[in-house]
Amino acid sequence: MHVRNGPERLLRWERRMELPLFVGSAVFLGCYAVLVLAPHTSQGWRDLALAGVLLTWVVFLVDYLVRLALSGLGRHFPRKHWLDTVVLALPLLRPLRIVNAYSAVRRRHHGPRLSLYGRVMAYAGLSAVLLGFATALAVYQQERGAPGATIRTFGDSVWWAASAITTVGYGDVTPVTPWGRVFAVVLMACGVALLGAVTGSFSSWLIQLFGREDGAVEPGGPIDRDGRRPPGG
Structure with missing residues (x-):
């Protein structure tokens, strides 16, 4: 239409x-x-x-x-x-729409004040915190009072969410209900993507920073330590 x-x-x-x-x-x-x-x-x-x-x-x-x-x-x-x-x-x-709406408002009214790498790390980190908190709430709602549950308090659920989203997975507390495990899969899948974005951006930022210090990232191509460009550079 x-x-x-x-x-x-x-x-x-x-x-x-x-x-x-x-x-x-x-x-x-x-x-x-x-x-x-x-x-x-x-x-x-x-x-x-x-x-x-x-x-x-x-x-x-x-x-x-x-x-x-x-x-x-x-x-x-x-x-x-x-x-x-x-x-x-x-x-x-x-x-997660909090992050999306916040970034849109910032672009519209003030413009980005962080570098690209900084924005990726900040927004991915905030998304991870919001997703982890929401999943901790959802899992705690499903697990409390369930037979054989190891997540008995909200603190247990937050601890589990932190270990799951960071892919550490201590295994001391785990969901036992079907919906709790579904939420766990969602959190782990999103956690891998978000933390991958953070670590990837941080690594790229470090490489760019050290490259500039070594004179490897310069307008027009790389230069050596004496300030001369190699043949074909």
């Missing part, structure tokens, strides 16, 4: 939704934390937190449908924007 001035309208919509999606991601994480960590709070607070979780899902759904309509991609939209589709289907990944 073709929409008149679709690309321009889509761009305006995405800019308009930057702040709502940022707030929605933060509200979702806060409300979900209340539901998981305060099970004995008053029913009124629990209903309010549940309403916040559902409301943020509606916001993400409306944003997804509007972008689907304006993109003109039709049934190809989920494949082209698979991450948005996964985030909509898996609430566990919704807090």
Whole structure:
């Protein structure tokens, strides 16, 4: 389906939704934390937190449908924007939109103040923290009270999430429920990708830094220590 001035309208919509999606991601994480960590709070607070979780899902759904309509991609939209589709289907990944919205706002209003390597490390590190915290909440919700569970407190769940996302895997506490193990697979897969981005960017930054110190990275090609360019350089 073709929409008149679709690309321009889509761009305006995405800019308009930057702040709502940022707030929605933060509200979702806060409300979900209340539901998981305060099970004995008053029913009124629990209903309010549940309403916040559902409301943020509606916001993400409306944003997804509007972008689907304006993109003109039709049934190809989920494949082209698979991450948005996964985030909509898996609430566990919704807090990651905090990083996406924050970076978009920074680019729009202030511009990046960090180098490329710095931005990759900062955003990947923040994504890892948010994903680890959200997964710790989800796993703790599934594991507490389960027969044979080793994750009995939220502290146990945070410890497990930290060891899983860093691929250390001590094995002293592990999920035993089916959904807990599904969340574990998601965390480990995303953790490998995020930490790979951090370590790769850090290694590239070090190589570039040392290369400049050795005179290996100069405009026009490499030079030797005496300031002369080798033949063919």
